[in-house]
Amino acid sequence: DQQVKQNSPSLSVQEGRISILNCDYTNSMFDYFLWYKKYPAEGPTFLISISSIKDKNEDGRFTVFLNKSAKHLSLHIVPSQPGDSAVYFCAASARAGGTSYGKLTFGQGTILTVHP
Amino acid sequence: EPEVTQTPSHQVTQMGQEVILRCVPISNHLYFYWYRQILGQKVEFLVSFYNNEISEKSEIFDDQFSVERPDGSNFTLKIRSTKLEDSAMYFCASRQGGETQYFGPGTRLLVL
Numbered sequence: 001d002q003q004v005k006q007n008s009p010s011l012s013v014q015e016g017r018i019s020i021l022n023c024d025y026t027n028s029m030f031d032y033f034l035w036y037k038k039y040p041a042e043g044p045t046f047l048i049s050i051s052s053i054k055d056k057n058e059d060g061r062f063t064v065f066l067n068k069s070a071k072h073l074s075l076h077i078v079p080s081q082p083g084d085s086a087v088y089f090c091a092a093s094a095r096a097g098g099t100s101y102g103k104l105t106f107g108q109g110t111i112l113t114v115h116p
Numbered sequence: 117e118p119e120v121t122q123t124p125s126h127q128v129t130q131m132g133q134e135v136i137l138r139c140v141p142i143s144n145h146l147y148f149y150w151y152r153q154i155l156g157q158k159v160e161f162l163v164s165f166y167n168n169e170i171s172e173k174s175e176i177f178d179d180q181f182s183v184e185r186p187d188g189s190n191f192t193l194k195i196r197s198t199k200l201e202d203s204a205m206y207f208c209a210s211r212q213g214g215e216t217q218y219f220g221p222g223t224r225l226l227v228l
Contacts, residue, residue, distance in 0.1 A: 044207070105161070
């Protein structure tokens with residue numbers, strides 16, 4: 001099941017610079033996308049999301065961009081901080097039963113390391 | 117800030133034994149989920165639960181698995197006869213009615 005793919009297993013950036021994490025999807029039924037951050041031995045923590053009716057959503061240092069025609073989304077973190085070092089998961093959802101959002105389909109994750 | 121809690125944090129069991137993983141979703145949430153992550157693999161969906169019944173389940177969620185909401189606060193996942201390949205982190209998640217699911221810290225299950 002490769003409906004959601006994060007092709008970069010890892011990313012290393014310098015503190016203060018921009019981190020760009022990418023995600024591609026194949027299922028055109030997906031209409032809601034989320035980014036989660038995960039530390040070892042903890043559960044995924046919600047970061048930011050975007051609906052398919054938008055192409056950008058911003059929350060503080062985090063911005064998510066959605067390109068529906070390319071079936072691609074990206075998470076930008078500016079400026080990056082050492083505390084951002086974690087695994088970042090992209091997840092997608094499609095309306096289930098025509099009434100509500102159902103299960104999340106996750107990518108493999110990208111390990112972000114921000115160096116001081 | 118309200119959060120999803122899970123117990124136990126770690127569970128070691130022998131193959132063939134039954135385990136029950138417990139979750140307390142955020143109190144005003146209506147939709148409940150179980151996911152698992154086998155070491156080195158993706159987080160994968162197991163089951164969703166709404167209005168006291170399963171709304172969707174994956175092919176992983178076979179007859180060995182069951183879910184229950186025994187009271188107004190707990191949400192449990194039972195594995196009837198554990199197999200070695202059930203070893204994984206199990207995450208509970210809940211959502212109110214919007215689109216965002218909030219995850220618990222997980223239970224690490226090790227089947228020997």
